[in-house]
Amino acid sequence: MKSVSVIRKDLFQKKYYILIFTVSLSALLLEFTLTRVLSVTLWYHFAFLVISVAMLGLGISGIVLALFRKILNTESEKILPFLSLLYGISILLSFWMINKIPFDPFSLLFEKIQILYLPLYYILITLPFFFAGLIISYLLAKFKNEIHKLYFFDLLGAGISCFFFTVFIPLLGGNGTVAIASAIAFLVTIFSAEKLSKNRKIGIVRLGGFAMLILNIIIIFNIDSSLPVNPTPNKIYANYIKQNPNLNLFSGWNTISKIDVMREQEDSPDGYNVLLAVIDEGNATTTIPNVKSLPPQNKPADLSNLAFISENKPEKVFIIGSAGGGEVLTALHHGAHKVKGVEINGLINDLISEKFAYWTGPLIKNNKDVEIITDDARSVIRRDTQNYDVIISAHTISSSAVSNGSMSMVENYILTKEAVTEYINHLSNNGILYVSRPETQLPKLTATLKEVHKDILPGPETGSTTINFDKCIAVFRRPVNVFETEKSFLSGIIYKKSGLTESEMNNLYNEIGSLGLEILYDPIIKQDGIYKDIVELEDINQIIASYPYSINPATDNKPFFDESVGFRNISLEQIKEIFSQNEKGILALKERPIAEVTLIIIFIQTVIIAGVLLLIPLRFIKKEKNYRKSPVNILYFASIGLGYIMVQIALIQKFTLLLGQPVYTMLAVISAMLIASGLGSISSKKIIGENKSRILMVFMLIVFLVVMTGLLTPVLFNSFVRFHIIWRIILTVIIVFPIGFFMGMPFPTALSLYKEEQKRQIAYAWAVNGFFSVAGTVLTMILAMTIGFKAVFIIPGMLYIFAMFIILKKYD
Incomplete structure (x- = not known):
C-alpha cells in the first residue's frame, strides 16, 4: 500500500x-x-x-x-x-x-x-x-x-x-x-x-x-x-459596415490589427476608384487605389503631391507607412524610378500585393520600381545606406494597440528627434521631407525640425553657409470642417534642407489651391502665429514655456510625440471633456x-x-x-x-x-x-x-x-x-x-x-x-x-x- x-x-x-x-x-x-x-x-x-x-x-x-x-x-x-x-x-x-x-x-x-x-x-x-x-x-x-x-x-x-x-x-x-x-x-x-x-x-x-x-x-x-465582436456605437465605420454587409469584401486579423476592406459606393474624381481598408473598426483607415496601367496617366488627388514640388523629377522615394498604396501611386505619377514603401502592418501589404492584386493592378505586384517591406520604417531607414529625393510620412497615426504585451499606450518612435535626424540625413542635397499629422501636433513637429536643422546642418565654423530654417519649411492644413473643432485633423509640413526656391513655392501654391488647402506658414509670406514664433525665435525654450501645450521635441528616451500636456497641467475640465465626446471620439x-x-x-x-x-x-x-x-x-x-x-x-x-x-x-x-x-x-x-x-x-x-x-x-x-x-x-x-x-x-x-x-x-x-x-x-x-x-x-x-x-x- x-x-x-x-x-x-x-x-x-x-x-x-x-x-x-x-x-x-x-x-x-x-x-x-x-x-x-x-x-x-x-x-x-x-x-x-x-x-x-x-x-x-x-x-x-x-x-x-x-x-x-x-x-x-x-x-x-x-x-x-x-x-x-x-x-x-x-x-x-x-x-x-x-x-x-x-x-x-x-x-x-x-x-x-x-x-x-x-x-x-x-x-x-x-x-x-x-x-x-x-x-x-x-x-x-x-x-x-x-x-x-x-x-x-x-x-x-x-x-x-x-x-x-x-x-x-x-x-x-x-x-x-x-x-x-x-x-x-x-x-x-x-x-x-x-x-x-x-x-x-x-x-x-x-x-x-x-x-x-x-x-x-x-x-x-x-x-x-x-x-x-461588437464595437462601441461611437465607431462610425464599424456600424456602417454592419449595416451594409454587402459592401464588406474582406475581414482579417493579425497580431496588431483587425482589417475590413469595403467597397466605396462613389467614383473618385481623379479616375482612381478606391477600396477603403478600415483598421480596428475605425481607429484608422487607408485607401487602396484601382490602377489599370503604368505609368499613371491621371494625377492622384492625394495630399502627398505636395512632396513633389521640386524642379527636378525625383529618382528615389521612401515612404514611411505606405499603407494602401496611395503615396506609391503619387510617387510613380511624378516620375520616381525607385519607390521603397515600409508598412509595419503585414496584413495590409498582403492585401495590396496578393489578395487585391486584381484591384491594384501593376502598382505593387511584379513592379520592379516598387519595393514594399513589412517592418518598422524607423528600423529600416537606420539600416539603409541610400539617400532619397523625397521621404514621405503621411498620417502615420493609429489609435490601435500594438500587441507586444505591454501597456505601451503612447510611445511613438517615428517622430522623435533622433528619427527626424535620420530622415534628414537620408535626404539627397535637394531632398524634401513631407510629414502630415493632426494640426494639434504641428507645433511640436516644427520645433523638432528646427532643433534637428540646427544640429546637423553645416555652419560657418565648417566654412559653409547655413540655410536659415525659415527658408526651409512650409506648413499647411485642410480647412476645419463641421465635424472637427478648432483644429484640422489633416495638416502637415514640407521641409527642404537646402531651402525652398521661388519656383518650388509657386508649385506649392498651385498644389495647395488645387487640393483646397490653407497655408499656415511659408518662407515668403511668413504668416503670423505659433509657427512663425517657433521658426524665428532664437531661443525655442521661450515658446515652450509660454505655449499651453507641450511642444518639447520627443526623443528616443522619451518617445511620446502625442503627449499634449504634462501630468501637472491636466485639469478636471479636460477630464470631463474626454468622457463627453460622444461621436467625436476619434478626434479626441x-x-x-x-x-x-x-x-x-x-x-x-x-x-x-x-x-x-x-x-x-x-x-x-x-x-x-x-x-x-x-x-x-x-x-x-x-x-x-x-x-x-x-x-x-x-x-x-x-x-x-x-x-x-x-x-x-x-x-x-x-x-x-x-x-x-x-x-x-x-x-x-x-x-x-x-x-x-x-x-x-x-x-x-x-x-x-x-x-x-x-x-x-x-x-x-x-x-x-x-x-x-x-x-x-x-x-x-x-x-x-x-x-x-x-x-x-x-x-x-x-x-x-x-x-x-x-x-x-x-x-x-x-x-x-x-x-x-x-x-x-x-x-x-x-x-x-x-x-x-x-x-x-x-x-x-x-x-x-x-x-x-x-x-x-x-x-x-
Missing part, C-alpha cells in the same frame, strides 16, 4: 505541473487577445483601462484564498476540476456579455447609463482572470515544497502563450483565439479529473468539461455568429490628453482596489490559532513585483527600435524573459538554497544587469542595427535571458521560507505581487513620460536592492 501511495502522489505532482502550465498559458493568451479585441471594440487607450482592472483579478484571487481558509483546505483533486470548469465558462460568458453591452467610454458623462455599464464591464472581464489566478495561487500555496518547479511551469506557460497568440490570431481572429483560451481551460478540467471520474460530483464536472469542449469547438467553427484621441488621463485613472483605481483589498485579510490572518509571523516582510513581494514588470516594459520599449516589428519584440523579449525566469525559478533551489552570500550575489547581479542594460543598449543597437533580423533577435535573447533568469529567483526563494501551515500567507504574498505588477505597468509609463526610459532602468535596480535588504534580515 505504501508504494501505491507514493506512486499516486508523484502522479498528482506531475499533473499539477501540466495544470499550472496550461492555465498560465491560457490566461496570458487571453490577456494578449483581449487587449487586441478591446482595441477593436473600444479604443486603444480604453482597452488598457479595462485590461488593467481585469489583471487585478489575479491578485484578488490571492486575497480570496487568504480570507477563505476552506478553499485551501479542500482537497486539490476535488476543487481544481471545478475551478478550471468555471474558468473556461467565465471566458466564453464574459466575452459574449461584454460584446452585448453598448459601453462607450467617450460617452461616460454624456449618457448616464454608461455609469452603470462601466462597473458591469469591469466585473465581467475580471472574472476569467480571477478564476485563473485562483487555480495558480491555490497550487503555489498548497504545494509549498514544489514552489520552484510549479513557478517554473507557470512562467513557462506564460512564455509559450506568446507563440500561441502569434499563431491563432491570424488563423481564427480575436474572438476565435478567446475560444482557444477557453478550450484549453476545458481540457484542463477533463485532464485534472481523469483519475476521479468514479467520484459522482467530479464525474459530473468532467462530463461538463467534455460538453463545454464540444460546444467550444462548435463555436470556433461558427465564431462570428456565436461569439461576435489626438486633441485631448487621453493617454495621460487614462494612465492616471488606471493608477488611482489600482491603488484604491489594491489598498482596500490588501488590508482586509491581515486582520483575519493574524487571528489564526497557529499564526506565525511572515518570514519575509510583505514589502519584499511588492518591490519585486513592481521591479520585474518595470524592467520588462522598459526592455520592450528599448528593443522595439532594434527589432522593428512588434511580433519580434513579443517573442524575443516577453517570451524569452518569462521562460528564462522560469528556468531561474527551477534553478534557484540549487543555486541559492539558504546560502546568504548567494542570495546577495543574485540580487547584485540583477541590479548590475538591469542598470547596465539601460545604459549600454543604445551603443549596442547602433552597432547591430544593420545586421539581419535573426542576429538582432539572437542579440536580444542574449541580453534579456540572463536578466530574466536571475529575476526569476527572488519570488520562489522567498515563498520557500514559509512553513507548511502558512498557506494563507503565501496566497497573500501572491496577491501583493500581482497587485504591484499591475501598478508597476502604469507607473512605468508615467515615469517614462516624466523622466525617460533610461531613468526607469535605475528604479527597478533600487527596488531590488531594497528587497535584498529585506530578505537578508532572515539570515541575520
